[in-house]
Amino acid sequence: MTAIKNSYNNCLEAMFGLRRFGIILGLETIRKMLEGLGNPQEHFKSIHIAGTNGKGSVASALASILHAAGYKVGLYTSPHLVKFNERICVNNHPISDEDVVTAYEAVKNAGYGDREPTFFEYATAMGFYEFARQNVDWAVIETGMGGRMDATNVVKPAISVITNISLEHRSYLGDSLAQIAGEKGGIIKHGVPVVTGARQKNVISVFEEIAEKKSAPLYRFGDDFRVRRDKSGTFTYFGFENTWRAMRTGLWGNHQVDNAALVLATCEILNKGKADIPLQSMKDGLEQNRWPGRLEVVSASPFVLLDGAHNLVAAQNLGNFLSDELGNRNITLVVGILDDKPYEAMLKSLLPACQKVILTRPVIGRALPPETLQPVAKEFTEDIKIIPNVEDAVKYAIDTAGPDDAICIAGSLYVVGEAKTAIKNYDFQT
Incomplete structure (x- = not known):
């Protein structure tokens, strides 16, 4: 036990000594790292999530719902609140210290080319390695910062989600909403549907342009799907083909109903041949979802x-x-x-x-x-x-x-x- 603890602490000390940010550094290093690991990101289906606010809430809800539907689910988020392991969860539980050490050693031995990886690249490679090692069916993956050059943007997801856009990380993402939207919209892949909660016209126009170039169907909150809050504390979801009543989210805050709308729209699209998610699993997963440090x-x-x-x-x-x-x-x-x-x-x-x-x-x-x-x-x-x-x-x-x-x-x-x-x-x- 002491040996594992020492190894765990040594791993984290080495990782925290790495460069923290690297959005302008490109994806070449993370791709080389993953190639050395046998491209684990190709061994599971994924959902990729970007945005300014609500990424973690949406990600955790989708992981909770997929798990309720009977799938083995990985969840990759950042930052952690107390312990690094929180970033890499399987079936709603952080991986063990021993798993962290195993993943760290695997990535360390995989090689990374000419440039030393950043902390986030290292953590991302560890997450993908662990999800493949544990044979998850689905991985719900949250970007760290931006999207286009984010280390997570090497996956080919079943669906992309962009929660919303506001001004943030300007030195990395740009000084305008349109520039930031361009970075976040970089997770949109060819032919892969994308769901967004963004409402600003200049942001939507950027997403529409990217989606059109990549032949990616774009679904917009407030246009293609919406919600109505009910007096009882529940809400009704009005989707593309379905209306689901008496829905409830386990997260506090009026804005969490909007986040839940993105989650249900994602489920509705996944149910078109990509997954089998019963309505009861959606209800159970939403109500049981908890996201630490947010209300x-x-x-x-x-x-x-x-x-x-x-x-x-x-x-x-x-x-x-x-x-x-x-x-x-x-x-x-x-x-x-x-x-x-x-x-x-x-x-x-x-x-x-x-x-x-x-x-x-x-x-x-x-x-x-x-x-x-x-x-x-x-x-x-x-x-x-x-x-x-x-x-x-x-x-x-x-x-x-x-x-x-x-x-x-x-x-x-x-x-x-x-x-x-x-x-x-x-x-x-x-």
Whole structure:
């Protein structure tokens, strides 16, 4: 056991020492790595998912549904919150430390050509290797950043999904929605249907142009399929050929109904000869789906909510949720934000519903100092505390909260990951 633990820690130390980003580096290295592994990505059917927000929620829901339908399913997502293994799941469970070591060694011995791989390329190769080794039927694969040059963009999926588009990672993806759409739309493959939740005209026109060039059928939310929210908390899905009533998602937030629409549209297309997914499996998979760190409730008293809210749209969704669902509580916001995010706009979306704020900073070089956030926070409340260490910030928030108060931990998935580690030993009422 100790030997595996040591090997596991050594593997991760080596991987975390690799370059973190590489969108401009091309796909040649990942292709060489996969060739050395025997092209494992060709040994299973896949669904490829890109977009700005909702990728993980859609991916986890599709994996949950396919598993409920009786398939063996791999799920590849990023980033992880607490442990690397979360990135590579089989049948909704992270792979073991021993599996991580096995996959790492296989990739290490496969070779990679002239350029050292990035962390994400290495992790992607490990995920594909492990899915093939475990003989999954389906793999649901989330892009890391962008799409066109993302390391995952070597798969030939049964269907592509692009959730939505907003401005993000401008130094890598471009300064306009159209440029970003071009990068995300790079996952569209010849003849492979694509489902999208994007609504902006300039974004749709980019997708339409790419899809036409590649003879890929394009299905649009709000046009080809839609949803209606019902008073009972359920929703009705109106699809291409089917209307499914009394549907329910296990994820909180009004926006998750829109994500569920993309999931059901994907299932409807897959059922045309690519998979056999009964309606009951869709219902069960949607309701049973859980996606950590996204409107995740970890305590009822005090009410403790974790949500990455790592960009403006996500922060706006969380702000709406806090106002709509927790407006009758005293809310303390524990927040830390990375330096490539529009922190002022994000805080202005989150703070109106909150009475107190604790400014913190995750352990990553790209995190903003709490002092940078303070002037914006002062516009909304005088009750501000700076606690740079996330663990200390979370503990202070919990220890000073009343039983009916609410605590929201947000601003970055790195903050949420450190918070999840910090609260492990609390005996919460759930």
